[in-house]
Amino acid sequence: MEGTRPHVVVIGGGIAGLAAAWHLGRAADPPRVTVLEGAARVGGKLHVSEIAGIPLDEGAEAMLARRPEGTELARAVGLGDDLVHPRAAGASIYSRGALRPMPKANVMGVPADVGELARSGILSPAGLARVPLDLVLPATLVASDVSVAAYIRARLGGEVVDRLVEPLLGGVYAGRAESLSLDATLPRVATAARAERSLLRAAQEIRAEAPAGAGPVFTTVRQGMGALPAAVAAASGAEVRTGVMVRELRRTPHGWRLVTGPARAPETVEADAVVVAVPAPAAARLLSAEVPKAAAELARVEYASMAIVTLAYPRAAFPVPPEGSGYLVPPVEGRPVKAVTFSSVKWPHLSGAGPGLLVLRCSIGRLGEEHLLQRDDDELVALAMAEMAQVAGVRGLPVASRVTRWGGALPQYEVGHLDRVARVRAAVAVQPGLAVCGATYEGLGVPACVATARTAAGRIIAHLREHAGQAAGGEWQERDRRAAGAG
Structure with missing residues (x-):
């Protein structure tokens, strides 16, 4: 193998793969690292491009600021001074035919203040009357993982789930509460469900545990979250190769062999260790030969598709300038647009980037709504424009539009997901010099992906050190044998 340092290959150049490469490069005796990305660019779902002359993300626009892994990585790669926070503008929910203020006292939609919920008008009188019954109902047994909808409906009623x-x-x-795992998607609520009888009181306790003066929940990079992957790649010290699709992964007596390139002209890459940092379907294909148990589990992970329609309007097109950061739309409303972000309102740094313009993003598509995404770009833009005309009273046409499609982008953490992840990791753990990371395992956000990357890199470094120790021990044993033979 070329060079004296061990060689680690990271398959996948999204933020998880790049973060794994960066963490590998921070080791005391770092290996040689190569990142292989099948697409023409790195970053995966983090990508920024201009609309109406304004750099704006096409995928994720922010990351959790209160979970440190993402912000720590951004600072480490030189973007600390570029981290910015959203304006303190409330969000709304489009419910029962109107925009209504989202209650601030909530835990992922679980209300903690019935009075505030009543004032919002989101629920019908009957739905609101059902909520406080949680305080007198007997405990709801949650012995194992259940769907989000099953537990919350039992405690607070169907309208809290739906709206x-x-x-x-x-x-x-982009999933459905009927199938999403309570343990995987709302872990703090799941913990409370096993300790508290009342979900309302549990939500109040969770809210009370939040540290005072913790600062904004979200942050982004001034140039867009899409700037983060390139900065991480540059700082990692790894060789990053794009347009290289890995088709096969096999064990060898000394490590791993990767087959890349087209079937008619395959190329091989030898590695001492490998990090698989691609979505579950691709990971399942790569692991099928050597880790079939992990591959079978990963192949069962379902994915949702969505599209983001970005529109740039003259501010004068809005009869009343939007005050909030945006709004969410419950599926029961039957509208094609599921969320709208008024980016120019939410992010102060964008206001000066496009004077006289208001840029917004409309999200379209949930699990089971693939038929919406079969429409062409012009039709999706028309849907987004109709939403703005009906809900915000927007007049006239946008000066620019952009449609970004994310096919099979969001893994669904269905009931039993954490057990599935545990089985995947157990199967991978017995394979020397192999690790996995990415959005499939512990969360979809940037900090969660970076956390899995750090864990994967730590596993690989431990393996390389153990292997180096064994090799050194073998060398001394050979010298002892030679010395004994000479005597």
Whole structure:
């Protein structure tokens, strides 16, 4: 193998793969690292491009600021001074035919203040009357993982699920509360469900545990979240190769062999260790030969598709300038647009980037709504424009539009997901010099992906050190044998 340092290959150049390469490069005795990305660019779902002359993300536009892994990585690669926070502008929910303020006292849609919920008008009188019954109902047994909808409906009624929880989960997972795992998607609520009788009181306790003065929940990079992957790649010290699709992964007596390139002209790459940092379907294909148990589990992970329609309007097109950061739309409303972000309002740094313009993003598509995404770009833009005309009273045409499609982008954390992840990791753990990371395992956000990358890199470094120790021990044993033979 070329060079004296061990060689680690990271398959996948999204933020998880690049973060794994960066963490590998921070080791005391770092290996040689190569990142292989099948697409023409790195970054995966983090990508920024201009619309109406304004750099704006096409995928994720922010990351959690209160979970440190993402912000720590951004600072480490030189973007610390570029981290910015959203304006303190409330969000709304489109419910029962109107925009209504989202209750601030909530835990992923679970209300913590019935009075505030009543004032919002999101629920019908009957739905609101059902909520406080949680305080007198007997405990709901949650012995094992259940769906988000099953537990919250039992405690607070169907309208809380349909009009509060569903739109918030849809914004993160593009999934359905009927199938999403309570343990995987709302872990703090799941913990409370096993300790508290009342979900309302549990939500109040979770809210009370939030540290005072913790600062904004979200942050982004001034140039867009799409700037983060390139900065991480540059700082990692790894060789990053794009347009290289890995088709096969096999064990060898000394490590791993990767087959890349077209079938008619395959190329091989030898590695001492490998990090698989691609979505579950691709990971399942790569692991099928050597880790079939992990591959079988990964192949069962379902994915949702979505599209983001970005529109740039003259500010004068809005009869009343939007005050909030945007709004969510519950599936029961039957509207094609599931969420709208008024980017120019939410992010102060964008206001000066396009004077006289208001840029917004409309999200379209949930699990089971693939038929919406079969429409062409012009039709999706028309849907987004109709939404703005009906809900915000926008007049006239946008000066620019952009459609970004994310096919099979969001893994669904269905009931039993954490057990599935545990089985995948157990199967991978017995394979020397192999690790996995990415959005499939512990969360979809940037900090969660970076956390899995750090864990994967740590596993690989430990393996390389153990292997180096064994090699050194073998060398001394050979010298002892030679010395004994000479004597």
